Amino acid sequence: MIGQGPVPHKLPSPRIFFPALALVGLMLLTACGSSDSEEPQKTARTGGSPCQVNVQTGPWDLFSEFCAATDAGQPPTREQLRAFPELPMVVAWREVMTSRVPAVRIVNWLEFTFSPDDLEGKNKATRDRAAFSRSYTYSMEHRQEIQSRLDSFLAEGVACKVRDEAAYWLDPEQRPDRLEIVFLPSKPELRIAEDRLFVDTGVLQAGRSEQLVRQLTGLLFRTKGFLDGPIATGLEGEAAVAHSLRTMMNEGILGYIEQLPYTQFHPDHPTLGDLAIVPEKVFAKGREAIDLLDTNIPRLAVDSRAMQEHGKNLAATLVASGSLKQGGYGMATCIVANLGRDRLRETVGSPAAFLKTYQEAANMNPSPVPDPYSVPDALPSSMAPLDEAVLTALIRICDAAFEESP
Numbered sequence: 398m399i400g401q402g403p404v405p406h407k408l409p410s411p412r413i414f415f416p417a418l419a420l421v422g423l424m425l426l427t428a429c430g431s432s433d434s435e436e437p438q439k440t441a442r443t444g445g446s447p448c449q450v451n452v453q454t455g456p457w458d459l460f461s462e463f464c465a466a467t468d469a470g471q472p473p474t475r476e477q478l479r480a481f482p483e484l485p486m487v488v489a490w491r492e493v494m495t496s497r498v499p500a501v502r503i504v505n506w507l508e509f510t511f512s513p514d515d516l517e518g519k520n521k522a523t524r525d526r527a528a529f530s531r532s533y534t535y536s537m538e539h540r541q542e543i544q545s546r547l548d549s550f551l552a553e554g555v556a557c558k559v560r561d562e563a564a565y566w567l568d569p570e571q572r573p574d575r576l577e578i579v580f581l582p583s584k585p586e587l588r589i590a591e592d593r594l595f596v597d598t599g600v601l602q603a604g605r606s607e608q609l610v611r612q613l614t615g616l617l618f619r620t621k622g623f624l625d626g627p628i629a630t631g632l633e634g635e636a637a638v639a640h641s642l643r644t645m646m647n648e649g650i651l652g653y654i655e656q657l658p659y660t661q662f663h664p665d666h667p668t669l670g671d672l673a674i675v676p677e678k679v680f681a682k683g684r685e686a687i688d689l690l691d692t693n694i695p696r697l698a699v700d701s702r703a704m705q706e707h708g709k710n711l712a713a714t715l716v717a718s719g720s721l722k723q724g725g726y727g728m729a730t731c732i733v734a735n736l737g738r739d740r741l742r743e744t745v746g747s748p749a750a751f752l753k754t755y756q757e758a759a760n761m762n763p764s765p766v767p768d769p770y771s772v773p774d775a776l777p778s779s780m781a782p783l784d785e786a787v788l789t790a791l792i793r794i795c796d797a798a799f800e801e802s803p
Contacts, residue, residue, distance in 0.1 A: 448557035449576070453486050454547055456581035457598055461544065463511060464537045472511040478504045486579045493590040503529075510534055528584055531667045535599045536582040543602045547580060555606055559594075562614040566654060566742065571621040578613070585668050589616050603666040608656075615655035623647045624746045624799075629712040634705040637712040638697075639748070639798030641721060642791060645686070646751040649725025650741065653733060657726065680769035680776045683727020686720030690791070691784045698790035727780045728755040734777035735761045749795040756782050 459481055463473045481487060482500035491498040506529040536543060550556065556578055564572055573592035580596050585603075588595040594613055601609060624647060629640035652658075658676040662669035693711050697704040715721050728751070732741045735758040744751040759782035769779040783791070 448554065448560055450556040450560050451575070451577040452551060452556050453577060453579040456481065456484050456487050456490075456579070457543070457547065459484060460533075460536065460582050460598075461540055463507070464540045467511050467537070473507075475504060475508055478507045478511070481507060487581060489590065489593065490579070490581060490583065490588070490595050493588060493595075506530060507533065510537070532584050532597065532599050533582050535665075535667060536597075536602070539599075539602045543598050546601050546606070547598075549606070550601075553606075555610060558610045559613045559617075562610060562654075563617045566614065566618050566650075566745065567622050573617065573621075585666070587612055587616055589620055599666060600662075600669070603662040603669050605661070608660060611655045612660075615651050618654055619647075619651055622745060623651075624748070630709065630716055632709065632712070634701075634708040635794050636798060637708040638694075638704075638791075639794050641712045641715050642748045642752065642795060643799070645715075645721045645725040645728070646744065646748045647725070648722040649727075649729035649751070650745060652722060652726035653729040653741065676776060677769045677773060679723050680727050680779050682719050682723035683780055684766075684769070685718060686715070686724020686727070687781050687783060689715060689718065689720055689724075691787050694787045694790050695784070698787075698794075727777070728759075731755060731762070731777040731780040732758045734758070734775075748799060749792050752783070752788060752791055752795065755780075756788050759783070 463478070463481075466473055479500070482491065482498075482503040487503070491500070491503070502525070506526050509526050510530045510533040556576075559578070560573075560576055563576070575592055577593045578596060579593060580598050580601060582599065583595070583597045585597050585600050586595075587597070587600065594616065596609070596613070604612075624643055626640050626643050629637050629644060632640055658674050658679040660672065660674065662672055664670040689711075693707075693714075697707060697711065715724075729741055732744070732754050736754065740754055740758075744754050759780050762778045762780060762782075766779050766781045769776055772778055782788075
């Protein structure tokens with residue numbers, strides 16, 4: 398569905414957040430590189446005050462012209478289509494793909510979309526050509542709705558909401574100096590290059606406005622707010638456990654920002670429309686994450702040899718079971734439900750603080766905790782606290798790995 402960016406994400410990330418998010422899990426990607434805009438800029442405003450977020454619609458505007466010409470019975474010629482991949486924002490998008498996309502390929506994809514009959518039997522549809530054509534066609538068929546969504550995006554200051562949410566979750570030095578949001582027809586994805594966010598117009602149409610704000614905020618948080626470190630499954634012993642907890646914290650907070658279990662797209666979207674997520678299953682997997690830690694840590698924490706031999710195996714089990722992402726999400730949501738969003742924000746960058754705050758929140762849940770399928774309107778209450786001895790061991794491991802002790 399999505400081309401891979403040089404820096405893995407996700408969402409909706411190149412690595413799947415929940416098994417049920419296989420479609421969306423590849424949607425939010427990150428990439429490196431940027432180019433200065435030469436197009437006229439539109440500044441999103443809230444209450445008449447500029448919020449310093451540039452919203453670029455040049456690629457969409459030209460694509461919309463192609464659509465209007467096609468509706469009038471005069472689809473764009475190949476010569477006219479060549480202008481699209483040379484637009485500054487499309488050039489910027491092409492440059493942040495893993496393999497830079499040649500302009501001629503985009504022209505081919507557009508021609509296949511706007512003049513399919515003329516090309517029948519002449520050119521075999523490649524996988525990319527078919528994928529882009531499906532996405533282009535969706536944007537073409539919803540041209541009026543997309544234009545209305547873009548107008549609302551500007552008039553209602555939605556871009557400002559992205560900036561404000563990012564400012565909440567990121568430290569001052571992590572916040573973008575110059576945030577830019579570019580809308581263009583592409584494959585169904587969100588992509589980031591430095592402080593520039595690329596949004597497929599089909600994704601804009603198929604989702605909800607507040608959902609897009611959360612997804613863009615999450616993409617900024619993933620690239621700027623994560624506590625960096627190595628992949629846990631490539632480590633041994635306590636290091637593997639410590640970096641599993643780091644990932645659990647990162648992905649848990651990201652999952653809360655994006656509210657991934659509640660992500661929905663309009664069913665008419667050819668790729669994203671089949672997405673179906675059962676939040677109760679997500680919290681059931683979150684409980685499983687706590688059980689895995691409670692079951693494995695006691696025997697590893699008291700035996701350094703066992704920890705060295707099996708720490709990597711535990712990390713692999715946490716990954717394979719979905720516990721890092723779903724467990725982290727359940728923990729983060731429990732914190733917010735019982736202690737408030739500000740308390741979750743205070744844990745950003747500190748796995749030990751994340752664990753301690755989760756324990757405080759989970760201890761406020763009923764005992765015994767209810768089955769998640771029995772509390773659909775209060776799912777965070779189904780998250781159980783860690784065994785106190787396990788919590789103590791995990792805090793020690795985090796302190797040693799991340800130098801968190803005072």
